[in-house]
Amino acid sequence: MVIAHQKKTHLLYFVSEDWYFVSHRLSLARAALEAGYEVTVVTRVKDHGDEIRRAGIRLIDFPLKRAGLNPLLEMSFLLRLWRIYRRVRPDIVHQVAMKPVILGTVAAKLAGVPGIVNALGGLGFVFSSSSLKAxxxxxxxxxxxxxSLNSRHGVLILQNADDSELLVKRGFVRRSAIRLVRGVGVDPSAYRVDVPAAGPCLVILPARMLRDKGVYEFVDAARQLRDEGVPARFALVGEPDAENPASLKESxxxxxxxxxxxxxWGWRDDMAEVMAQSHIVCLPSYREGLPKVLLEAAASGRAIVTTDVPGCREVVRNGFNGLLVPVKNAEALAQAMRTLVLDADKRRQFGSNGRYLAETAFSARQSTEATLAIYRELSSIK
Known part of the structure; x- marks a missing residue:
């Protein structure tokens, strides 16, 4: 008697950059492989292709340009992506960020992909900026x-309730299509809770160097504290993003x-070490989905200063594991940083509380299980 083997469900990720896939989705893809899925990644391959392949994942280079909306260029991207989807024939596509969601959904519908998972970590430059271009x-x-967000068998993953309410209110998506997953999570075991080195407090802002991350407010606050003689160091950890209209210049x-x-400090890929050197982690962002860097700070037992905006306030409970300040307010930011620089006991207590939240509320395991449940849901209705 011949036993027929059931075909594996084929899962395809479409993200813009290979570094982002490694940082935010590789552990999920590995879990999908272990759960019996066949996994393919479509992304722009630069420095992390070998790492993705070593995980047993099929990799297809797709040099998507994140910036700009040139109609001819976007049509060429769409045509190439449709050809990939038609050739690979995935059962489920998981598309992350604004442009992959829009292009990927059109391509998936044209190619007849049964299940579509779209994920937005935020609304991006066009919806968050007040510039004329936006x-x-x-x-x-x-x-x-x-x-893009109203596919028959489509699911939209959002990271916080504020974004969910906003998209439903604007009529972008049906409430029934939304699944809340609280970020990509963090593996607490990958971060150590060390006592920082002696010396002046080190306050870091780890992010892409964008105006929307509150870099200008951070620098203004650092200037205020320096002029007051507050004993602290301030470091920007990250690099500009030339494809983002809000990017700062290297100069x-x-x-x-x-x-x-x-x-x-520029770009760093050893965030556990960066966090271990810091005393305070600061992210004065204008809006987020649910920032991984704040989860890393919490897992490292670091006190946090961030803005009272969607995404950031999901991670920080004011007065428990950090301080929340009004957005675009350098004076309030300086005051919060001054409070923590001068109060080591409060920093330690906030750090301990943050570690507890990382372990109990924001673990990568929880995020992975929630996302795999979405894949199973779509597989059952193919």
């Missing part, structure tokens, strides 16, 4: 987003460092 693009992007960052306002 306002002009918003009507077109609204139409495209409504089309600005170097000028601040030369002035002695901040230290500019």
């Amino acid at each position: 306002r002009l693009l918003r009507p077109l992007m609204s139409v495209l987003l409504r089309f 600005e960052l170097n000028a601040w460092a030369k002035e002695g306002l901040i230290e500019y």
Whole structure:
């Protein structure tokens, strides 16, 4: 008697950058492999292709340009992506961030992909910026987003309730299609809770160097505290993003460092070590999905200063594991950082509380299990 083997469900991830896939989705993809899925990744391959392949994942290079909306260029991307989807024939596509969601959903529908998972960590430049360019693009992007988020067998993963309410209110998506997953989570065992080195407090802002991350407010607050003689160091950890309209220039960052306002560390991929060197982690962002860097700070037992905005306030409970400040307010930011620089006991208590939250509320295991449940849900209705 011949026993027929059931075909594996084929899961395809579409993300813009290989570094982002490794940082935010590789552990999920490994769990999917262990659960019996066949896994393919479509992304722009730069520095992390070998790491993805070593995990047993099929990798397809797709040099998507994240910035710009050139109609001819976008149509060429769409055509290439449709050909990939038609050739690979995935059962489920998991598409992350605004442009992959829009292009990927059109390609998936044209290719007849049965299950579509879209994930937005935030609403991106077009919906979060008040610039003229963003306002002009918003009507077109609204139409495209409504089309993308209303697939018959489509699911939208969001990271916080504020984004969920906003998208439903604007008519972008049905409430029944939304699944809340609280970020990608963090593995607490990968981060150590060390006592920082003696010396002045080190306050870090680890993020892409974008205006929307509150970099200008951080530098202004650092200037205020320096002028007051508060004993602290301030470091920017990250690099500009040339494809994001809100990116700072390298020359600005170097000028601040030369002035002695901040230290500019640039890109780092050893975040556990960076966190271990810090005393306070600061992210004065204008809006987030649910920032992984704050989960890493909590897992490292570090006190946090961040803004009272969607995403950030999901991680930080004011007065418990950090301090929340109003958005775009350098004075309030300086006051909060001053409080923690001068109060070591409060820093330790906030750090201990943050570690507890990382272990009980924001573990990567919880996030992975919630996402695998979504895959199973879509597999059952193919």
